[in-house]
Amino acid sequence: GESVGLHLPTLSVQEGDNSIINCAYSNSASDYFIWYKQESGKGPQFIIDIRSNMDKRQGQRVTVLLNKTVKHLSLQIAATQPGDSAVYFCAETANRDDKIIFGKGTRLHILP
Amino acid sequence: NAGVTQTPKFQVLKTGQSMTLQCAQDMNHNSMYWYRQDPGMGLRLIYYSASEGTTDKGEVPNGYNVSRLNKREFSLRLESAAPSQTSVYFCASIWGLEAFFGQGTRLTVV
Numbered sequence: 290g291e292s293v294g295l296h297l298p299t300l301s302v303q304e305g306d307n308s309i310i311n312c313a314y315s316n317s318a319s320d321y322f323i324w325y326k327q328e329s330g331k332g333p334q335f336i337i338d339i340r341s342n343m344d345k346r347q348g349q350r351v352t353v354l355l356n357k358t359v360k361h362l363s364l365q366i367a368a369t370q371p372g373d374s375a376v377y378f379c380a381e382t383a384n385r386d387d388k389i390i391f392g393k394g395t396r397l398h399i400l401p
Numbered sequence: 402n403a404g405v406t407q408t409p410k411f412q413v414l415k416t417g418q419s420m421t422l423q424c425a426q427d428m429n430h431n432s433m434y435w436y437r438q439d440p441g442m443g444l445r446l447i448y449y450s451a452s453e454g455t456t457d458k459g460e461v462p463n464g465y466n467v468s469r470l471n472k473r474e475f476s477l478r479l480e481s482a483a484p485s486q487t488s489v490y491f492c493a494s495i496w497g498l499e500a501f502f503g504q505g506t507r508l509t510v511v
Binding site for chain 1: 405432434436440441442443444445446449451457459460491493495497498499500501502503504505
């Protein structure tokens with residue numbers, strides 16, 4: 290719900306523009322990085338993942354970039370739509386069978 | 402195909418009361434997780450179960466216990482609720498890197 294978004298950093302983007310959501314991770318041993326989208330009142334939904342041996346991966350209207358040197362991950366959303374309005378979380382895990390740890394999240398607000 | 406089902410959706414407890422949050426998944430996944438979500442804190446892992454019969458502590462396990470009753474069900478118990486446990490609780494069933502979340506349980510401890 291709305292209370293989940295309190296105190297989260299917010300990115301405001303004009304409808305139709307591209308959005309770039311950033312995430313800094315802390316564990317250099319993490320091998321997989323994942324982006325989730327959480328709409329109001331719902332649980333998070335998987336968007337895309339990237340393995341540490343890659344620096345870029347593209348999906349439908351989304352691109353994830355990974356910079357291991359500075360431990361930085363970004364999610365780019367092309368031609369942002371009103372339905373993209375949500376809180377976006379990055380997550381990391383050491384391997385496909387290990388625990389998934391979430392970052393704090395960023396709220397994406399779409400301007401008409 | 403219901404996915405992940407959590408009950409209850411809402412609960413108010415008095416300090417010191419106990420309760421169990423239920424979670425069931427029908428996707429035949431091995432891994433199931435419990436997270437809590439607080440304003441500005443993102444999702445924090447409480448406990449997880451990589452397979453039936455195993456459970457492990459996550460980031461914030463204190464004050465909670467879990468039971469992996471069978472492959473489908475993973476419950477979270479608060480033995481003596483505290484106001485600091487007021488939160489939204491999410492259960493997730495994991496397939497590889499993809500977590501399928503329930504709708505959440507909004508718990509208030511007064």
